[in-house]
Amino acid sequence: MPPLLTLSDLTKTFGGLSAISNVNIEVHQGEIVGLIGPNGAGKTTLFNLITGVYIPTNGSLTLHGEVEINLAKASPHEIARMGIARTFQNIRLFKNMTVLDNVLLAFHTHVNYSMWEAILHLPSFNKKEAQLKKEALDLLKIFNLDRKRDTLAKNLPYGEQRRLEIARALALKPRLLLLDEPAAGMNPQESAELMELIKWMRKEFNLTILLIEHDMSVVMGICERIYVLDYGSLIAEGSPEQIKNDPRVIKAYLGEV
Numbered sequence: 001m002p003p004l005l006t007l008s009d010l011t012k013t014f015g016g017l018s019a020i021s022n023v024n025i026e027v028h029q030g031e032i033v034g035l036i037g038p039n040g041a042g043k044t045t046l047f048n049l050i051t052g053v054y055i056p057t058n059g060s061l062t063l064h065g066e067v068e069i070n071l072a073k074a075s076p077h078e079i080a081r082m083g084i085a086r087t088f089q090n091i092r093l094f095k096n097m098t099v100l101d102n103v104l105l106a107f108h109t110h111v112n113y114s115m116w117e118a119i120l121h122l123p124s125f126n127k128k129e130a131q132l133k134k135e136a137l138d139l140l141k142i143f144n145l146d147r148k149r150d151t152l153a154k155n156l157p158y159g160e161q162r163r164l165e166i167a168r169a170l171a172l173k174p175r176l177l178l179l180d181e182p183a184a185g186m187n188p189q190e191s192a193e194l195m196e197l198i199k200w201m202r203k204e205f206n207l208t209i210l211l212i213e214h215d216m217s218v219v220m221g222i223c224e225r226i227y228v229l230d231y232g233s234l235i236a237e238g239s240p241e242q243i244k245n246d247p248r249v250i251k252a253y254l255g256e257v
């Protein structure tokens, strides 16, 4: 089976700075793949390229080995509709909306109402809205947030905001989920729970996951394969065991050894 995601020679320069240089990555259906590297290595830039936030200077993104996404033209919204969803390093919820509305908004990406259905609130509109609300509440239940449905997102504790962000990403019904530092700010107990949640989500929602993470116990604990970026270039790829012992990776993290 061809890879779900193929990045070929992806490159992004900002003025004279090569934030991403000729990066080639393959992610296969059902994998949990880690993307690591020291601060400023280009990890978030890579996510921004995959999700249409930045236009690449060069290179391509192909889904299922056949659908090449035109990254110069596709908007983040269109890329989400193609099955790629993400969370952000700095949580980006609609802070003044309720927990339920945050998730409902994402569900609406997949619904097409006719103008008349929406304006006149025809029965078909009301039926679809009720169905969406049920799906949103089911999803919130999974994330143990259903009892907070009417709470404004900004009033949730930090760990729950992170969970809501993941729930909202799942409401986009992605095939590929990009998680940007999901364990940031979590204590060891919360990180352990997060790892279980990620593994469970992969199975339950038939997901493929690419994640950026600085917490090595999380990366080594759940990733089957890891890519390592340094100064915008890939310096290693392999299993957690291979990466842990790779001299280039040790040098990138620790400096000259």
Ligand SMILES: Nc1ncnc2c1ncn2[C@@H]1O[C@H](COP(=O)(O)OP(=O)(O)OP(=O)(O)O)[C@@H](O)[C@H]1O
Binding pocket: 014, 017, 019, 037, 038, 039, 040, 041, 042, 043, 044, 045, 046, 089
């Ligand atoms: N919009 C931008 N304009 C100019 N430079 C940028 C822009 N976005 C990122 N960069 C630069 O690109 C490089 C890679 O940044 P990026 O945020 O992708 O790194 P990172 O690996 O995600 O770092 P961290 O682990 O600290 O989050 C950095 O030198 C950064 O300053």
